[in-house]
Amino acid sequence: MTHAERAGDFLRDPERARWHDASLWSLREKRDRAATAVPDWEALREAAAAIKRHTLASLPFYLARFEERARARGAVVHWARDAAEHNAIVEGLLREAGATRVVKSKSMLTEECGLNPWLEARGIELVDTDLGERIVQLRCERPSHIVMPAIHLRRAEIGALFHAELGTPEGLDDPARLTLAARTDLRRRFLGAQAGITGVNFAIAETGGIVVCTNEGNADLGTALPPLHIACMGIEKLIPRAADLPVFLRLLARSATGQAQTAYTSHLHGPRPGGALHIVLVDNGRSALRSRADFADALACIRCGACMNTCPVFRRSGGHSYDAVIPGPIGSVLEPARAPSAHASLPQACTLCGSCRDVCPVRIDLPKQLLAWRGELLVHTPHAGARRTALRAARFAFEHARVYAALGALARLLARVLPERWLSGRWNAWTRGGRALPRIPRRSFRAELARRRR
Amino acid sequence: MRVGLFVPCHVDQLWPEVGLAALDLLERAGARVEFPTDQTCCGQALLSAGGHDEARALARRFARVFDRYDAVVAPSASCTAMLRVHHPLLLGGAEAQAFAARCYELCEFLHGVLRVAPPTHAFPHRVALHAGCHALRELRLGRASEGGPRGEDPVRALLSGLRSIEIVSLARADECCGFGGVFSLVEDAVSCRMGLDRLDDQRAARAEVVTSSDPSCLLHLASLARRHAPELRVLHVAQILAGEKSA
Numbered sequence: 001m002t003h004a005e006r007a008g009d010f011l012r013d014p015e016r017a018r019w020h021d022a023s024l025w026s027l028r029e030k031r032d033r034a035a036t037a038v039p040d041w042e043a044l045r046e047a048a049a050a051i052k053r054h055t056l057a058s059l060p061f062y063l064a065r066f067e068e069r070a071r072a073r074g075a076v077v078h079w080a081r082d083a084a085e086h087n088a089i090v091e092g093l094l095r096e097a098g099a100t101r102v103v104k105s106k107s108m109l110t111e112e113c114g115l116n117p118w119l120e121a122r123g124i125e126l127v128d129t130d131l132g133e134r135i136v137q138l139r140c141e142r143p144s145h146i147v148m149p150a151i152h153l154r155r156a157e158i159g160a161l162f163h164a165e166l167g168t169p170e171g172l173d174d175p176a177r178l179t180l181a182a183r184t185d186l187r188r189r190f191l192g193a194q195a196g197i198t199g200v201n202f203a204i205a206e207t208g209g210i211v212v213c214t215n216e217g218n219a220d221l222g223t224a225l226p227p228l229h230i231a232c233m234g235i236e237k238l239i240p241r242a243a244d245l246p247v248f249l250r251l252l253a254r255s256a257t258g259q260a261q262t263a264y265t266s267h268l269h270g271p272r273p274g275g276a277l278h279i280v281l282v283d284n285g286r287s288a289l290r291s292r293a294d295f296a297d298a299l300a301c302i303r304c305g306a307c308m309n310t311c312p313v314f315r316r317s318g319g320h321s322y323d324a325v326i327p328g329p330i331g332s333v334l335e336p337a338r339a340p341s342a343h344a345s346l347p348q349a350c351t352l353c354g355s356c357r358d359v360c361p362v363r364i365d366l367p368k369q370l371l372a373w374r375g376e377l378l379v380h381t382p383h384a385g386a387r388r389t390a391l392r393a394a395r396f397a398f399e400h401a402r403v404y405a406a407l408g409a410l411a412r413l414l415a416r417v418l419p420e421r422w423l424s425g426r427w428n429a430w431t432r433g434g435r436a437l438p439r440i441p442r443r444s445f446r447a448e449l450a451r452r453r454r
Numbered sequence: 455m456r457v458g459l460f461v462p463c464h465v466d467q468l469w470p471e472v473g474l475a476a477l478d479l480l481e482r483a484g485a486r487v488e489f490p491t492d493q494t495c496c497g498q499a500l501l502s503a504g505g506h507d508e509a510r511a512l513a514r515r516f517a518r519v520f521d522r523y524d525a526v527v528a529p530s531a532s533c534t535a536m537l538r539v540h541h542p543l544l545l546g547g548a549e550a551q552a553f554a555a556r557c558y559e560l561c562e563f564l565h566g567v568l569r570v571a572p573p574t575h576a577f578p579h580r581v582a583l584h585a586g587c588h589a590l591r592e593l594r595l596g597r598a599s600e601g602g603p604r605g606e607d608p609v610r611a612l613l614s615g616l617r618s619i620e621i622v623s624l625a626r627a628d629e630c631c632g633f634g635g636v637f638s639l640v641e642d643a644v645s646c647r648m649g650l651d652r653l654d655d656q657r658a659a660r661a662e663v664v665t666s667s668d669p670s671c672l673l674h675l676a677s678l679a680r681r682h683a684p685e686l687r688v689l690h691v692a693q694i695l696a697g698e699k700s701a
Contacts, residue, residue, distance in 0.1 A: 008643040032599060352635075354587055374503070375505070429638075433643050433645060435674070441471075
């Protein structure tokens with residue numbers, strides 16, 4: 001299935017689509033207000049972009065430095081080439097510690113690696129502790145948004161889910177009481193957990209420390225209670241110095257939700273007394289992407305989700321329409337790099353409006369990359385041969401003004417004489433979604449001009 | 455100044471009135487305007503469909519056809535963005551860059567280069583301005599609601615001279631209409647939903663006329679309006695500026 005087909009399904013419930021659009025638009029507006037309130041917003045974006053570009057250019061150096069300094073602080077550093085290696089390392093660490101009950105705070109990387117199903121299949125119980133992630137975990141689906149994993153659900157749906165899974169009263173859909181029910185259940189899991197897994201927002205090469213940002217404090221609880229902490233991160237999460245961190249902390253929450261800061265920003269430098277800290281650094285295609293001059297820039301992403309909130313297509317098609325770990329504009333750039341043919345339709349799910357480029361806190365030129373992908377993925381799109389032929393034919397016509405004018409005249413003539421119901425059949429994508437045929441003038445501009453000048 | 459008028463293929467074939475209005479406005483402003491008949495298409499649709507090589511060939515051809523002019527002017531912000539931003543990327547080199555800098559959107563040229571006085575005839579209507587994404591975020595004519603570089607919006611500047619015109623304010627000042635070239639066909643469901651959302655916003659503001667410097671957005675909106683909002687008139691800004699005759 002293509003993105004367009006899945007988006008069509010999403011839009012069959014117009015009420016949901018309208019409400020999904022409105023929820024995300026309100027986040028966009030909050031972001032706008034937060035960004036406007038910072039006088040040097042553009043300078044911050046510029047600085048963040050420069051720091052990320054610099055780090056990516058010297059990534060091996062900073063990775064080596066980070067490993068050395070994290071070890072000096074007592075953390076154990078692991079390297080994983082791909083998702084399977086990552087999962088096996090995490091599983092091995094859990095087994096070694098005899099842990100079968102694990103809590104995990106938000107991490108798109110473990111989602112990317114498929115850690116949950118991996119561990120579940122091997123008899124280890126893993127509970128997501130971010131409320132949105134817990135909701136989608138209970139529903140056995142993936143997050144529809146990287147910052148708000150359950151944004152596609154209405155509270156009545158969450159009420160029904162909690163009634164079935166957590167035993168809340170039937171029909172209860174009050175957000176505060178539902179949250180309390182999830183909290184009560186999670187508290188029990190936190191207390192019983194033998195290990196905590198977290199993602200990483202920033203890893204500081206200079207200090208060997210990691211920084212985890214959450215709004216719910218679940219990462220703090222998950223790392224403070226159990227004796228074993230496993231932090232999983234992509235190798236692109238590095239920043240050089242502690243002094244670089246504030247640049248990103250000022251941008252991240254404002255871009256994501258319009259907050260000045262995330263509610264909790266935890267700085268973890270080495271294991272806590274009596275505990276163990278393992279950091280798993282994962283490549284999983286990142287080095288390959290880094291070597292692609294036209295797409296390497298996408299590695300600068302700090303996963304704020306601003307491009308999703310501003311994207312007029314994402315807002316009206318829902319995150320699941322991308323059928324990918326990371327949806328939206330940035331996902332449409334990253335996912336085809338992982339699996340070109342599976343995600344070939346994603347770069348087409350874009351009007352090239354350019355708003356994602358303007359909100360991106362690290363200034364990734366997403367429209368440019370999406371456009372580049374379209375050319376490269378042409379071979380994977382349905383009817384690729386016909387498309388190529390159509391492109392060549394169009395080029396031929398446009399390279400010969402007389403051919404172009406004659407074909408235009410013929411098309412207009414046909415459009416004027418053929419019955420409308422033929423022209424607006426199901427085959428015609430222009431009229432299918434509810435557009436009328438355009439009014440067809442008798443003469444083109446050039447013909448009219450020639451006539452007037454005779 | 456010798457001005458080459460570029461009439462984009464969709465305007466040439468589907469909306470000749472816009473080309474005529476543009477020609478009229480340029481001539482009235484005292485420019486020496488020519489319409490080189492060898493012109494065809496800027497190649498934007500091919501580029502957005504993934505035809506980089508095809509678009510490059512058309513970019514090369516375009517520069518050849520329009521090389522002899524001091525300025526190239528088009529009544530389409532989106533096609534102008536193709537000329538100014540994407541042609542130099544496709545062709546590379548200082549020459550392509552210099553040529554791109556001589557390409558203008560019509561209102562931008564009238565207001566910013568020729569500095570014409572805004573027309574003052576009566577246009578007693580409530581008008582919704584549709585900010586085309588490429589006018590805003592590629593040519594930077596105006597400022598996008600999410601921020602970014604600040605530029606002047608020549609469409610608003612020129613229209614504001616008209617007597618009795620009322621420019622309405624929209625709930626979402628610069629939301630994309632969903633046209634997006636090949637997107638409108640590949641993603642027709644989302645494309646139409648986006649366009650209908652624009653029409654709802656414009657109707658809620660009690661607009662009678664929708665206008666823009668981007669004819670491709672307008673063709674999409676007009677096709678939706680004919681089915682869903684027949685009371686809305688869709689006019690290219692050149693038609694309004696050129697006067698009642700063309701509007």
